[in-house]
Amino acid sequence: xxxxxxxxxxxxxxxxxxxxxxxxxxxxxxxxxxxxxxxxxxxxxxxxxxxxxxxxxxxxxxxxxxxxxxxxxxxxxxxxxxxxxxxxxxxxxxxxxxxxxxxxxxxxxxxxxxxxxxxxxxxxxxxxxxxxxxxxxxxxxxxxxxxxxxxxxxxxxxxxxxxxxxxxxxxxxxxxxxxxxxxxxxxxxxxxxxxxxxxxxxxxxxxxxxxxxxxxxxxxxxxxxxxxxxxxxxxxxxxxxxxxxxxxxxxxxxxxxxxxxxxxxxxxxxxxxxxxxxxxxxxxxxxxxxxxxxxxxxxxxxxxxxxxxxxxxxxxxxxxxxxxxxxxxxxxxxxxxxxxxxxxxxxxxxxxxxxxxxxxxxxxxxxxxxxxxxxxxxxxxxxxxxxxxxxxxxxxxx
Numbered sequence: 001x002x003x004x005x006x007x008x009x010x011x012x013x014x015x016x017x018x019x020x021x022x023x024x025x026x027x028x029x030x031x032x033x034x035x036x037x038x039x040x041x042x043x044x045x046x047x048x049x050x051x052x053x054x055x056x057x058x059x060x061x062x063x064x065x066x067x068x069x070x071x072x073x074x075x076x077x078x079x080x081x082x083x084x085x086x087x088x089x090x091x092x093x094x095x096x097x098x099x100x101x102x103x104x105x106x107x108x109x110x111x112x113x114x115x116x117x118x119x120x121x122x123x124x125x126x127x128x129x130x131x132x133x134x135x136x137x138x139x140x141x142x143x144x145x146x147x148x149x150x151x152x153x154x155x156x157x158x159x160x161x162x163x164x165x166x167x168x169x170x171x172x173x174x175x176x177x178x179x180x181x182x183x184x185x186x187x188x189x190x191x192x193x194x195x196x197x198x199x200x201x202x203x204x205x206x207x208x209x210x211x212x213x214x215x216x217x218x219x220x221x222x223x224x225x226x227x228x229x230x231x232x233x234x235x236x237x238x239x240x241x242x243x244x245x246x247x248x249x250x251x252x253x254x255x256x257x258x259x260x261x262x263x264x265x266x267x268x269x270x271x272x273x274x275x276x277x278x279x280x281x282x283x284x285x286x287x288x289x290x291x292x293x294x295x296x297x298x299x300x301x302x303x304x305x306x307x308x309x310x311x312x313x314x315x316x317x318x319x320x321x322x323x324x325x326x327x328x329x330x331x332x333x334x335x336x337x338x339x340x341x342x343x344x345x346x347x348x349x350x351x352x353x354x355x356x357x358x359x360x361x362x363x364x365x366x367x368x369x370x371x372x373x374x375x376x377x378x379x380x381x382x383x384x385x386x387x388x389x390x391x392x393x394x395x396x397x398x
Contacts, residue, residue, distance in 0.1 A: 020056070025086065025153040028093030029107060031063040032084045036149050056147035060084035062095055062105055064112040071103055071114050074121075083125070083143040087171050088156035094174055096155065098125050098143055102163045106174065117176065118164040126165065129158035130203050130210060130234075136259060137200045137210075160234070162200065162210070168234040177234045181212070190241040192216040195230040201257045204276040205268050208235045211278065213257045224398060227251065229266065231278055242266070242278055246397040249280075252292050252308055289394045290382050293375065301371045305378030307394075309362035314393035315342055318364060319355060321381055321390075322348065348377070362395055 017039040024033045041055040059080045062069045070077035084097040095105040101119040105112055118125075125143035132138035138157060155161075161169045168177040180186040182196040193214030202211035214230040228243040244251070249265040251257075264287065271277040294304040307314055322328055332345040340359030347353065353368040368374055384390065 017057075021149065023149060027086045027095075027154075029065050030086070030093050030095060030105070030112075031066075032060055032086065032095065032153055033063060034058050034060045034084070034149055036147055057145060058082075058147045058149040060097065062097060062112075064107070069105065069112050069114070071097070071105075073101065074119065082145055083148065084153070085151075085155040086153055087161075087174075088154040089159075089171055090174055091172055092174070094171075096127065096161075096163075096169075100125050100143075102127070102143075104169070104174065104176075115176070117169065118166040120164065123164075126163070128162045128200060130160040130162055130168065130200070131207060132157035135207065136203055140199065160207075162234075165197075168210075177237070179210075179232055179234050179237055180239070181232065186239060190214060190228070190230060190239060191243075193226075193228040193230055193241045193243070195232075198230070198254070199257065202259055202262050204231070204278070206276050209233045209276060209278070211262065213254055214241060215254070221398070227254075229262075229278060242280065244280060247309070248286060250287060250289060251397075252306075256292075288385050288388055288391055290385055291378050293378060296371070299371055302375040302378075303371075304365055304367040305374050305381075306366075307364045309395045309397050310357075310364050311362075311393050311395050312342070312357060312359065314364050314390070315344070315355060315357040317390055317393050318366075318381065319344055319346075321384070322346070322355075322377065325380060326377070348373075353377075362398065 017037045019035050020038045021036045022034060024031055036056055036058045038054045038056050041053045060083060061080055062084055068079060070079055078099070081097050082099045084095060087094040087096060092106060097103050097105060100121060100123060102117045102125050104115040104117055106115070107113065126140050127143075128140040129138040159171060161171055163169060165181055166179065168179060169175075170177070182194050187194045193216050195212035195214040198212040198214065200210055200212060203209065204211075209231045212230045212232070214228045215225045218224040218226050226243065227246065228241040230239060230241050232239045244265070249261070251261075265281055266278055267281050268276050269279055291305050291307045293302045294306065295301060296303040307318070326348045328346050328348055330345075330347045334343045334345070335341070342357045344355040345352070346355065351368055351370045351373050353366060355364065355366055357364045366374060366377060
């Protein structure tokens with residue numbers, strides 16, 4: 001028993017929780033109340049070995065005229081949630097609340113009314129303004145177990161709020177528009193392009209068509225993917241896809257689907273009925289290729305610079321650029337023909353770096369162990385490529 005007690009102490013189990021603060025906010029007949037609890041994190045190995053490292057969690061409840069509201073769910077009535085926010089610009093007091101499932105709470109005939117927005121069991125709930133950034137989408141927010149008590153409990157910023165990628169809520173009149181993103185029927189109607197879990201990258205000029213990125217397996221090679229922009233009109237739940245070529249749009253991965261990329265390679269036009277229609281731009285000359293940076297998951301600092309899709313000749317071209325512009329020392333080469341890889345180990349200003357070419361991926365990367373050293377070498381090379389240099393070393397995507 002003593003050993004069991006020691007183990008549970010080390011793992012942060014059985015240490016209990018305690019309430020450390022509480023708060024409340026009110027709007028009309030409604031009140032959001034919350035408690036913040038502290039507990040041993042159980043992750044002492046990530047906290048400098050501190051067995052007493054604490055984690056903080058906020059739990060929210062909603063009251064109507066002083067009485068606790070219980071939300072009916074598939075399993076039981078829920079009284080406590082991970083998130084609760086008043087919709088500041090709604091036509092009447094309204095609350096967005098949820099854990100994994102999300103609900104709307106309003107008043108109807110002198111009583112609270114609970115309306116499910118989207119119910120689910122396991123995935124994180126999300127909400128995102130469609131039009132909070134000059135008429136374009138704002139950042140998506142996740143509902144997770146943590147301490148959100150310091151946040152303003154009055155949510156504002158736009159007219160339309162997408163919840164769990166499944167419904168759009170008109171915040172002013174509280175009308176709900178269900179949307180289909182990746183149902184079987186929707187995917188088949190879009191020639192198998194599936195926008196499941198895609199970020200929202202744009203909104204049409206008319207403010208009703210949401211733009212996502214869909215993908216499907218390449219019929220000629222199941223290991224490769226083909227991509228399309230998927231437009232869903234949340235007012236009508238109608239959708240269409242605009243396939244695009246990765247080479248023609250300089251599309252490395254789904255993370256390239258940014259508003260800047262969208263406006264560079266696509267534009268809105270009117271169809272015969274006067275409706276907004278997204279189409280690919282035509283170019284006399286395509287924009288020059290550029291590299292991409294990757295950030296370290298823990299530090300957030302740039303950890304890799306990558307060029308793709310490139311020919312094998314890019315390895316020597318970039319290496320010569322580095323030698324010309326920086327003090328390069330201790331060069332060591334390695335080649336593995338069976339795996340289609342070539343690498344150059346080098347030092348720049350005493351920092352160890354690795355140039356690595358991968359034939360199958362058509363990629364060349366520069367990486368290193370030291371934090372914050374990669375970015376200048378990539379930015380300087382990007383500046384040269386922006387002038388049209390080194391473009392002959394790029395290839396077409398497979």
